[in-house]
Amino acid sequence: MKKFLAILVCKLGHFIGGFVGKGSSMPGKFALKICPYILRQVTLPPYIIAVTGSNGKTSTVEMIAAILRSEGKNVVYNEEGSNQIEGVTTTVLTHSTFGGVMKADVLLIESDERYAAHSFKFFHPTHFVVTNLYRDQLTRNGHPEWVFDALQPAMFPETRLILNADDPLSSCFGVGRDNVVRFGLDRCSLSTEEPSGAYHDGAYCPVCKSPMEYRYYHFNHIGAYHCENCGFVRPDSVDYTATDLDLEEGLLTIDGALTIHLAFRSIYNVYNILAAYAVCRECGVSAERIGKVVNNYILKNGRMVRFLLGAHHGMLLTSKHENSIAYDTNLRFVRSTEDPCTVVIIVDAVSRKYYTSETSWLWDIDFGQLNCEHVEKVLLCGQYASDLAVRFSFTDVPQEKIELHPDITEACASLKERGAEDVYVLTCFSDRDKLLSQVEKEAV
Numbered sequence: 001m002k003k004f005l006a007i008l009v010c011k012l013g014h015f016i017g018g019f020v021g022k023g024s025s026m027p028g029k030f031a032l033k034i035c036p037y038i039l040r041q042v043t044l045p046p047y048i049i050a051v052t053g054s055n056g057k058t059s060t061v062e063m064i065a066a067i068l069r070s071e072g073k074n075v076v077y078n079e080e081g082s083n084q085i086e087g088v089t090t091t092v093l094t095h096s097t098f099g100g101v102m103k104a105d106v107l108l109i110e111s112d113e114r115y116a117a118h119s120f121k122f123f124h125p126t127h128f129v130v131t132n133l134y135r136d137q138l139t140r141n142g143h144p145e146w147v148f149d150a151l152q153p154a155m156f157p158e159t160r161l162i163l164n165a166d167d168p169l170s171s172c173f174g175v176g177r178d179n180v181v182r183f184g185l186d187r188c189s190l191s192t193e194e195p196s197g198a199y200h201d202g203a204y205c206p207v208c209k210s211p212m213e214y215r216y217y218h219f220n221h222i223g224a225y226h227c228e229n230c231g232f233v234r235p236d237s238v239d240y241t242a243t244d245l246d247l248e249e250g251l252l253t254i255d256g257a258l259t260i261h262l263a264f265r266s267i268y269n270v271y272n273i274l275a276a277y278a279v280c281r282e283c284g285v286s287a288e289r290i291g292k293v294v295n296n297y298i299l300k301n302g303r304m305v306r307f308l309l310g311a312h313h314g315m316l317l318t319s320k321h322e323n324s325i326a327y328d329t330n331l332r333f334v335r336s337t338e339d340p341c342t343v344v345i346i347v348d349a350v351s352r353k354y355y356t357s358e359t360s361w362l363w364d365i366d367f368g369q370l371n372c373e374h375v376e377k378v379l380l381c382g383q384y385a386s387d388l389a390v391r392f393s394f395t396d397v398p399q400e401k402i403e404l405h406p407d408i409t410e411a412c413a414s415l416k417e418r419g420a421e422d423v424y425v426l427t428c429f430s431d432r433d434k435l436l437s438q439v440e441k442e443a444v
Contacts, residue, residue, distance in 0.1 A: 003100055006035035010093035024082035028089030039089060040122035042096055045076075047106040048123065049279055052113045052151065053131030053170070054144070055326050056272045057083070059299055060131055061110045063276035067293045068106055071285055077108035084112045085119045106283075113147055114140075116154035124156040127282060129275050132222070133169045135201065137322040139358055144169055145206065162278050164271065165238045166222045169206045175232070182235065183278040185242040185270065191216040191223065197328050198364050207232045219267055219332065220325050240278040242270060247336065258287045263296045264304055265336070268329045273297075305432075307439040310416035312342075314423035314442075316435060321350060321428035324364035331369040334424045340374050342415065346408060346427035348382030348434060359387045368395040376421060379403050381411045382431060412438035 013027030031038055051061050065075045078091040088109055096102045111119055113133070130151075133144045141147050148169055155161060155173055164170045165184035174180035195202065195217045202221025205212045210229035217223035226233040244253035250262040252270055254277060262269060273294055280290050298304075305316040317330040334343055350357055370378055378401050380388040385406045392402055405411030412435070415423065425435050 002035040003038060003041050004098055006031040006038045007093050007096060007098055007100065009034060010090060014090055014094045024078070024080035024090060025084070025086040026090075028082075028086040028091075028093065031089055031093055032086065037122060039092060041100055042092055042123075043101045044092070044123055045102055045104045045107050047127070047283060048109070048125045049106060049127045049129070049283075050109045050111045050116065050120070050125040050154075051129040051131065051275070051279075052111045052116055052154075053129075053164075054113065054134040054136040054147075054323065055320065056131040056268060056275065057110045059269075059272045059303055060129065060275045061108055062299060063272065063294060063297060064279055065108055066297070067276060067280045067285060067290050068108075068283065070289060070293050073105040074103070075106045075108055076102070076104040078110055083110045083119075084115045085121075088119045111154075114150045116151055120154050120156070125159050127162060127279055128155065128159045129162045129279050130164060130170045130173060131271065131275050132164050132167045134220075134323065134325045135361075135364065136320070138361060139322075144201070148172065148206075160282065162275065162282065164222075164275070165234055166218060166224070166271075168202055168212070168221065168225050168232070168234070171234065172206050172232075175207065181239040181278060181282060183240040183242075183271075183274040184234070184238040185218055185245060185274070187216050187224070188218075188242075188245040190245065190247060190267065191218055193217070195223075196220055196332075197366050198324065205230060205232055219329060240274060240281060242274055245270060255287070258291045260291055260294055261296045263298045266329060266333045268326075305436065306442040307436070308442050309412060309423060309439045311420035312415065312423045314425060314439065316425045316427070316432065318432055319426045319428060321347065321430065322358075322361045324361055324366075327365040327426065328369070330426055331366065334375070334426075335369045335372055337422070337424075338374055339422055340376050341422040341424055342377040342379065342419070343370055343375055344379045344381060344411065344415070344423060344425040344427075344435075345388060346381045346425065346431045346435060347384040347388060348408060349428075349430040350384065357384075359384060362387060362391045365391075367392055368397065371396045371398075375401070377401055377403060379405050379411055379415065381405045381408050382427075382434075408434050409438060 010027040010031040068075045076095045161180045165182035197220040205227035208230040212227050215224040224234045243256045247265045250265045252260045303318045307314045319330045320326040385404045
């Protein structure tokens with residue numbers, strides 16, 4: 001009776017909540033109050049795929065769903081983005097019969113890395129993808145190794161782990177395990193001998209804490225690492241490998257055979273594609289099928305949006321606040337472009353959950369990448385525009401290029417009235433709509 005009541009309340013709550021914007025996690029929260037063990041009592045699909053990590057979860061899940069659906073699979077996933085146990089419960093129960101049988105071929109879960117152990121307490125994924133573990137939301141997550149420790153209990157022996165071989169901390173989950181596959185990127189034209197970014201989180205081995213060396217870096221601490229002390233190393237042979245990458249031409253080659261045209265020429269997009277490719281291959285999907293779906297794939301989750309503002313063509317690049325590597329990779333993308341442009345950085349709300357006004361993370365971002373000739377103006381917007389201005393005063397970006405616009409509406413109006421150069425906007429989920437409400441979305 002409790003199971004039936006929990007499912008009924010969840011379905012009703014999701015239906016009603018859809019009208020007031022509370023339909024993603026609250027129904028699951030109520031269901032768990034009624035029946036705390038409800039997730040143990042539901043019959044789940046044969047494939048349960050979980051995706052976690054500091055960055056790339058949502059984009060990777062979206063691509064996995066698109067690929068598997070192209071194979072005719074009925075895929076259910078938490079599209080609303082609520083990725084803790086309450087949101088997972090809502091997803092599962094709203095797609096189940098009142099008898100507790102989930103109607104799907106695949107349950108695909110975007111999981112919060114800190115709370116995965118809670119989400120999977122009552123059932124275990126068949127496949128678990130870890131995209132990366134970076135510095136992320138200091139007030140919430142502390143250090144990435146602390147997040148690693150919180151995630152470790154969710155790594156069950158029977159679960160097949162699909163790990164980023166180029167991220168030393170993520171790769172650690174595979175130490176001492178057999179049921180592991182890895183994806184990674186070989187040395188390519190963008191690889192460097194020195195790390196990028198404001199700090200080097202790969203300086204020490206995550207296993208034994210000894211100094212760690214690199215043969216090359218792709219970005220920040222992501223690359224080919226090895227520890228002389230304990231032997232922890234990025235494997236020379238990776239199960240699913242990007243064997244060639246040309247971001248200028250927008251071409252990615254996987255396993256020396258499959259060529260993919262990139263709709264978004266970013267190293268982040270490459271790793272998201274690799275993660276989706278790896279898990280779908282593990283689920284029996286052919287490389288050719290994956291290539292057809294991912295070729296020139298444009299994300300629908302709003303992480304990248306093209307827009308028009310007056311005579312300007314613009315691109316919104318969602319960069320997770322309190323996560324410096326997300327910003328660094330998008331700044332690197334802007335730097336790689338060649339046409340004259342204006343860059344708009346909006347920090348109007350620091351965190352969606354913790355209202356601390358904590359802005360120390362701005363100092364971890366390599367804003368100096370904007371010191372290039374084709375970046376003509378940098379507009380600093382939002383209530384933290386002055387914090388950004390102080391940070392920029394410690395870069396080599398010429399001060400005459402920098403404008404302060406605390407009012408986002410005023411900034412957009414000012415930009416609309418002048419020029420026709422390209423515009424790139426870097427902001428986070430919380431502030432994204434404050435920009436989009438001022439512009440016209442461009443058809444792709």
